[in-house]
Amino acid sequence: MAYIILNKNNFFNNLDIIAKSTKGRDKIALVLKDNAYGHGLSEIASMAKEYGIKRAVVRTCQEANMVENFFDYILVLGEIPASKSDKIRYTINDIKSIEKFPQGTKVELKIDTGMHRNGIAMSELDAAFSKIKESGLVLEAIFTHHRSSDELTSEWFWQNDNFKKVKERAKELANEFGFGTLRFHSSNSASLFRHVDFDEDMARVGIAAYGCMKLPSALNVENLKPVLSLWASKISSRELRAGKRVGYGGDYKATKVCVVGNYDFGYGDGFLRASACGYKTPNATELVGRVSMDNSTFMSSEDELLIFDDATEVAKYAKTISYEVLTSLKPEIKRTVI
Ligand SMILES: *Cc1c(COP(=O)(O)O)cnc(C)c1O
16 A cells, blocks of 8 residues: 655644734634545544644534544534534535524525635525524524635635625624624635735635645745655566566556566555656656556655655646645555654
């Protein structure tokens, strides 16, 4: 098997940088969905607790239950629960789903301020408040998500303006319906760093904490460091004469005598097959031929080979984003924190 090394110093370094922007560790809501972006849910949750993170964001009820003991507050983005919980808050993604939540559930209302994916329309705000009241739910927060916070365009600004309007009306409605003081949040990683003077109740931070945020240079955030590196062990090696070919389809042809090593990981472990196009490891070791399900051959005879230590680099070869490279890594891969 391949194995994953998680670098705690780099994780804490990133959290320090994030906490400066949020103005406090207590305002960081660490996004742990999809096995903590492939890093390992329990490993990251445990380090986050050690650092002093109190809030987490997950996708499912199952993930929430798995990290319940690590945090004071958990927000579930994508599921309606069977029963209410003290610690866990659930997202209302659609006005039609409000009656499906058990009475007394703590909920956060997601507003569609322009992404048109999840959330109620801005025009449905008044109706949603009265439905939430009728259903006996406990409304704690209003939030939204940006569609283009990582792009250097005006989109982030008009979505912010939309959310500002939502905030004003929601405060009035909260008074009217007796929901007390609501919390507001709208920022993911890229959006947080675009605020000059961040003043929301929390930021939902994923990719920046994992150190794999890729932004246009004008928006770049200095000194974030990747947390995850992927290693693999050699199964076998062989000497090839010039003209010999490697792997399925014989895609790679040796131009001179060389030694290649075959390593015990492939797309079955989540290493994208698409990254094969000319991929080189951080130590400039060349991947030769196609990536197989459980095997990948490199121009190397090292027993332990560093495959990557920055998912954004692999993403370039695979023509995708670091998020996909990371979340593709299977939960069965052994993770070790150093
Ligand atoms: C995934 C997600 C985030 C985190 O985004 P990053 O770009 O990784 O910081 C924040 N909010 C919501 C609603 C998400 O789905």
